[in-house]
Amino acid sequence: AQSVAQPEDQVNVAEGNPLTVKCTYSVSGNPYLFWYVQYPNRGLQFLLKYITGDNLVKGSYGFEAEFNKSQTSFHLKKPSALVSDSALYFCAAGSSNTGKLIFGQGTTLQVKP
Amino acid sequence: EAQVTQNPRYLITVTGKKLTVTCSQNMNHEYMSWYRQDPGLGLRQIYYSMNVEVTDKGDVPEGYKVSRKEKRNFPLILESPSPNQTSLYFCASSQSLVGTLPGEQYFGPGTRLTVT
Numbered sequence: 001a002q003s004v005a006q007p008e009d010q011v012n013v014a015e016g017n018p019l020t021v022k023c024t025y026s027v028s029g030n031p032y033l034f035w036y037v038q039y040p041n042r043g044l045q046f047l048l049k050y051i052t053g054d055n056l057v058k059g060s061y062g063f064e065a066e067f068n069k070s071q072t073s074f075h076l077k078k079p080s081a082l083v084s085d086s087a088l089y090f091c092a093a094g095s096s097n098t099g100k101l102i103f104g105q106g107t108t109l110q111v112k113p
Numbered sequence: 114e115a116q117v118t119q120n121p122r123y124l125i126t127v128t129g130k131k132l133t134v135t136c137s138q139n140m141n142h143e144y145m146s147w148y149r150q151d152p153g154l155g156l157r158q159i160y161y162s163m164n165v166e167v168t169d170k171g172d173v174p175e176g177y178k179v180s181r182k183e184k185r186n187f188p189l190i191l192e193s194p195s196p197n198q199t200s201l202y203f204c205a206s207s208q209s210l211v212g213t214l215p216g217e218q219y220f221g222p223g224t225r226l227t228v229t
Contacts, residue, residue: 042222096213100158101146
């Protein structure tokens, strides 16, 4: 069965420091991976996706994610966090043989000034 | 403006009273999907549709129905709502990316449903 795990409920970082939000996945076939962000009282917004190619994917708002096939991970990163990055982040995974998409439980990112 | 709209945004209802939450997109997307969001459980996919008249179950389809008669609309139907369906519901749409897989999804604003 497909699954996505975000092992941290909350990540706290100081503004200006690098941040990492972790995600591991289990899918059959080739994985297709996504990150979405949900700001308070708002819908979800797409950040970035990995389909194929370069393992380092760049997305919106300065975020990037690294695909690691051997560790089945797709961690979200940003070199320098902003207070405005504080939000709920979701990792999602699918595979090409199904239209189903599995989301992780979400990780709350708190960036303190 | 490209968008996904949902109605109603808030709904309080009683057990057993049939309801429909509408979803419409104006981007000519093939793929549409419904999710529910519950604290600690993240987003769970209820149903998805890869095109008109093509729908399939997500992870938590029990108690829900959908239809896709037109490309732009994808209503979610609760025939006999129960309190465990109290949740925040999101509709989303996207172009199909690879095979049946959705690409970047655009989400609606959400519908907060309370079933008493």
